[in-house]
Amino acid sequence: MSSLSWQEFVSKGELDQQLADFIAQTLSEAIAARGQAGIAVSGGRTPAGMFKALRVKELDWSKVIITLADERWVAPDHADSNERLTRENLLQDKAASATFISQVSSAQTAHEGQATIEARLAALPAPLDVLILGMGDDGHTASLFPKAAELEFACASTARCAAVTPPAAPHQRITLTLPTLAAARSVIVHITGESKKALLQEALLEQKTETELFPIRRVLNQCNGLKQVFWAA
Numbered sequence: 001m002s003s004l005s006w007q008e009f010v011s012k013g014e015l016d017q018q019l020a021d022f023i024a025q026t027l028s029e030a031i032a033a034r035g036q037a038g039i040a041v042s043g044g045r046t047p048a049g050m051f052k053a054l055r056v057k058e059l060d061w062s063k064v065i066i067t068l069a070d071e072r073w074v075a076p077d078h079a080d081s082n083e084r085l086t087r088e089n090l091l092q093d094k095a096a097s098a099t100f101i102s103q104v105s106s107a108q109t110a111h112e113g114q115a116t117i118e119a120r121l122a123a124l125p126a127p128l129d130v131l132i133l134g135m136g137d138d139g140h141t142a143s144l145f146p147k148a149a150e151l152e153f154a155c156a157s158t159a160r161c162a163a164v165t166p167p168a169a170p171h172q173r174i175t176l177t178l179p180t181l182a183a184a185r186s187v188i189v190h191i192t193g194e195s196k197k198a199l200l201q202e203a204l205l206e207q208k209t210e211t212e213l214f215p216i217r218r219v220l221n222q223c224n225g226l227k228q229v230f231w232a233a
């Protein structure tokens, strides 16, 4: 694995500001180099503060394409929707002019909707310029859940997304596949709290076969880009 650097911050507020600065700088450099920038962000409880810090950054947001690392298969106005979190907290202020690629449709199931989402994701720059990954208490990242029936498919597929049924968490999911995630030029694991720090450290030290590793480790193992952890207690 190429090296993974840890950035530790004195508070979540400081982490949010520093991470927003880093993302804005990286997106600006991508636009200067390639004319556009692609970023995938995660959902859940962790990113809202960072989204609020990022959305006021000065950059040409009209050249930024934003999608999700994963989505829960719920309506976009559902309380658990990662799209809702992103629209309410990131796609505001200066960032309102960014293009957002939704990963949910009116199909009944994530498996039925996957082809539609795949077609939408053709508009996503490849590789991604920035990937922000969260990590659940079970070691899942994006929606690569340990022991999910679709995990190995989602880790090997040449498609950009896959439908996943979490073994224990609510809602079917759409997730970017492991090859799509790991191809990103810059990957940031954005986590807070002592228990997630300990879990990530455990995941990084595991001596297991590839398919037995925590999904977060599998993504980091395959990523040859810049890899950083942004953490605060």
Ligand SMILES: O=C1O[C@H](COP(=O)(O)O)[C@@H](O)[C@H](O)[C@H]1O
Residues within 6 Å of the ligand: 041, 042, 043, 044, 045, 046, 047, 069, 070, 071, 072, 082, 133, 134, 135, 136, 137, 141, 142, 143
């Ligand atoms: O279900 C999900 O969980 C992870 C972790 O979320 P958090 O609430 O512990 O921050 C998140 O990264 C992922 O996008 C989300 O769908």
